[in-house]
Amino acid sequence: MKSVFNYQVSDRLPFREWVPSHVQIRQYAEASGDFNPIHLNDNYARKVGLGGVIAHGMLTMAQMAALLTEWIGNEGRISKLDVRFEQVVSPGDKITFSGSIKARSEKVIVCDIEACNHKGDKVLLGLAHIMQK
Amino acid sequence: MIGKEFIGRESESVVLKIRFEEVRRFAEAIGIPFEGEVPTTYVGTLLKANIPGFELTTPGMIHGEQKITYHRPLAVGDSITYKRRIQDVYERTSKLGKIIFVVLETSGYDLTGELVFSSSSTIITPAKGDDNEERV
Numbered sequence: 001m002k003s004v005f006n007y008q009v010s011d012r013l014p015f016r017e018w019v020p021s022h023v024q025i026r027q028y029a030e031a032s033g034d035f036n037p038i039h040l041n042d043n044y045a046r047k048v049g050l051g052g053v054i055a056h057g058m059l060t061m062a063q064m065a066a067l068l069t070e071w072i073g074n075e076g077r078i079s080k081l082d083v084r085f086e087q088v089v090s091p092g093d094k095i096t097f098s099g100s101i102k103a104r105s106e107k108v109i110v111c112d113i114e115a116c117n118h119k120g121d122k123v124l125l126g127l128a129h130i131m132q133k
Numbered sequence: 134m135i136g137k138e139f140i141g142r143e144s145e146s147v148v149l150k151i152r153f154e155e156v157r158r159f160a161e162a163i164g165i166p167f168e169g170e171v172p173t174t175y176v177g178t179l180l181k182a183n184i185p186g187f188e189l190t191t192p193g194m195i196h197g198e199q200k201i202t203y204h205r206p207l208a209v210g211d212s213i214t215y216k217r218r219i220q221d222v223y224e225r226t227s228k229l230g231k232i233i234f235v236v237l238e239t240s241g242y243d244l245t246g247e248l249v250f251s252s253s254s255t256i257i258t259p260a261k262g263d264d265n266e267e268r269v
Contacts, residue, residue: 024164031155031162032178036194048193057196058177062163065173069165078173082200 004075004109005132013099013111016067020055022091028059055089064113064126067097072130076109080129083113087123094118099128107132134260135187135235137222144182144217151175151211171207176252179239182217197234198255204248207241213249215241220253224260231260 007013029035034056037044045053061083068078089095099113108131115124151171159175160167177199207213221236239252 018164024162027162031159033180034178057199058174059163061177061199062165062172062174066163066165069170069173077206078203080200080202081173082198084198085196088195 004072004130007101007104007109009101009104011101013067013101013113014071016063016070016097018063018095018097020059020089020091020093020095022053025053025055025059025091028056032056032058034058050088052090055091057083057085060085060089060095060115060124061126063095064097064115064124064128067099067113068111068128068130074133076130076132078128079108079131081126082128083124083126085124087117087121089117089123093123095123097124099126102127135222135233135258139184139187139219139222139235142184142187142219144184146214146216147179147182148212148214149179149181151207151209151213153209156209169209171209173201173203176201176207176215176239176241176250177254179215179241179252182215182239184217184219184237187219192259194256194258196254197257198253200253201250202252203250207249211249212244213241214244215239229259233258233260 025039029039038050039053039056042052065081095115095117097115099111101109102112103110108129111128113126113128114122117123156171157167160172217237217239220238223234225232235256237254241250243249
């Protein structure tokens with residue numbers, strides 16, 4: 001397998017697919033302590049105009065981080081992760097994370113990342129710095 | 134309602150030990166294999182440092198942006214102190230009416246006072262008086 005630090009600018013990162021479920025969202029609420037009812041109560045989420053419960057933004061961001069950590073293995077670590085949540089993510093949505101190398105130096109790789117749902121809407125845009133270990 | 138006067142308001146410092154079992158549960162919830170490493174977004178769970186007078190769960194509130202920077206790695210067993218601070222509050226008018234952006238900064242330090250991570254959340258919330266609020 002190609003070493004992470006052999007990747008060059010504009011090379012693509014591996015894809016990651018993710019389909020959140022109600023069970024996972026509840027599990028995340030418990031593990032994170034974020035019990036906002038928009039993530040847990042369908043009626044409440046509908047009343048505030050979300051059409052039903054949505055995944056925590058931080059859970060979607062965690063999937064983006066997982067794509068990176070799986071890719072970098074033991075070669076590096078994430079030193080910076082910035083994201084903008086563009087659209088809500090609902091249970092059953094099929095989310096695809098993808099990315100490419102934006103810039104790099106000897107010890108640091110900067111990646112652009114995005115996530116789209118099955119309708120083709122961008123749900124997250126992000127930037128990551130990977131530091132060589 | 135939150136306004137500019139909240140800028141600079143800070144929580145107390147909270148001391149926290151990064152515990153194996155809590156990190157393991159977090160990794161399990163996000164669906165990744167756990168090999169003892171602290172997932173990057175784990176610091177997003179550090180919500181216990183309350184800022185006086187500031188309540189996060191207002192109806193219609195959404196999470197707009199999140200930025201996490203590690204100045205050095207965080208490991209299971211580390212003890213840190215963290216606090217939260219309202220970095221900025223500003224208003225914008227959208228097609229849905231007036232909305233308020235709140236930028237919340239969390240800083241984590243090791244026991245020698247060295248900065249370990251900083252994390253910034255932008256929360257977007259409808260301004261009070263919006264009919265959104267009445268319906269909930």
